[in-house]
Amino acid sequence: MDLQTISVYDRSAEQIAAQHKMLVPARIYQLVNKFFIKGGVCADVGCGIGRDSAWLSKQGYPVISIDASEGMLQQARQLNPNAYFIQDSLPLLKKQADFSFTNVLCSAVIMHLIDNQIAYAVTNLVRIAAEDGVLIISFRGTKSKDHRENGKLYSVIEVDKLVALFTQAGTTLLHSEIDYQEDRDVEWTNIVLKKLPLLAV
Ligand SMILES: C[S@@+](CC[C@H](N)C(=O)[O-])C[C@H]1O[C@@H](n2cnc3c(N)ncnc32)[C@H](O)[C@@H]1O
Structure with missing residues (x-):
């Protein structure tokens, strides 16, 4: 992980929580409704304030919410x-050694990883998914020249290379899109993958 990014989330958790509570990731919720396996156990990796975890619970998904930042987790526990x-x-x-998740959501997280960590992250996101499980991955870039916003890292991720890593790790691509968020002038890349049974890899 990028320690500088996590320390920003730790230090500014209260302020970030106030912002994130106001943002509703409508497109991600549509993708969940379309692709997640109904009622299957979800991992919300990089859950932040747990807004999406709470929404998933309301939709009937058992959820385990995972985050690197203790500050963000404290906010999430309150919510x-x-x-x-x-x-x-x-x-x-x-810590996710023994459990397989039917659904894995990792929204607005992987761009915070250092370049050379992304392939490992892909391997481990696929590892924690159950066979035939579904993964929704969402990320964005930045216009900032040093690839940081308020100290948080936004690594450049090329979607073709990312999909190739997911394919090598044993998934097949179900859906890929660019979603333009007008109010923030930000382009999100959303991909949906299905983990293949081991015999098919
Ligand atoms: C932009 S927020 C996204 C939160 C939530 N998923 C959402 O979509 O609103 C990014 C979150 O990822 C967490 N994060 C960043 N790097 C991480 C890492 N390497 N492992 C786990 N969580 C990480 C941060 O602490 C923060 O809570």
Whole structure:
């Protein structure tokens, strides 16, 4: 993980929480409704304030919410006192050793990884998914020349290369799109993948 990014999330968790509460990722929720396996256990990797975890719970998904930032997890616990949170980080997701998730959401997280960590992150996101499980991955870039915004890293991720990594890791691409968020002048790349059964890889 990028320690500088996590320390920004830790230090500014309260302020970021106030912003994130106002943002509703409508497109991600549409993708969940279309592609996630109904009622299957979800991992919300990089859950932030747990807004999406709370929404998933309301839709009937059991959710485990994972984040590297203790500050963000504290905010998330306040918002969802009954949810299940784990402090763990990409690229390794070391604490997710024994469990497979039917659905994996990793929204607005992987661009915060250092370049050479992204392939490991892909391997481990696929590892924690169950066979035939579905992964929704969303990321954005930045116009900032040093690839940082308020200290947070936004690595450049080429979607073709990312999809190739996911394919090598044993998934097949179900959907890929660019979603332009007008109010923030930001382009999100959203991809949806399905983990292939081991015999098919
Ligand atoms: C932009 S927020 C996204 C939160 C939420 N998924 C959403 O879409 O609103 C990014 C979150 O990813 C977490 N994060 C950043 N790098 C991470 C890493 N390497 N492993 C796990 N979480 C990470 C941050 O702490 C932060 O809570």
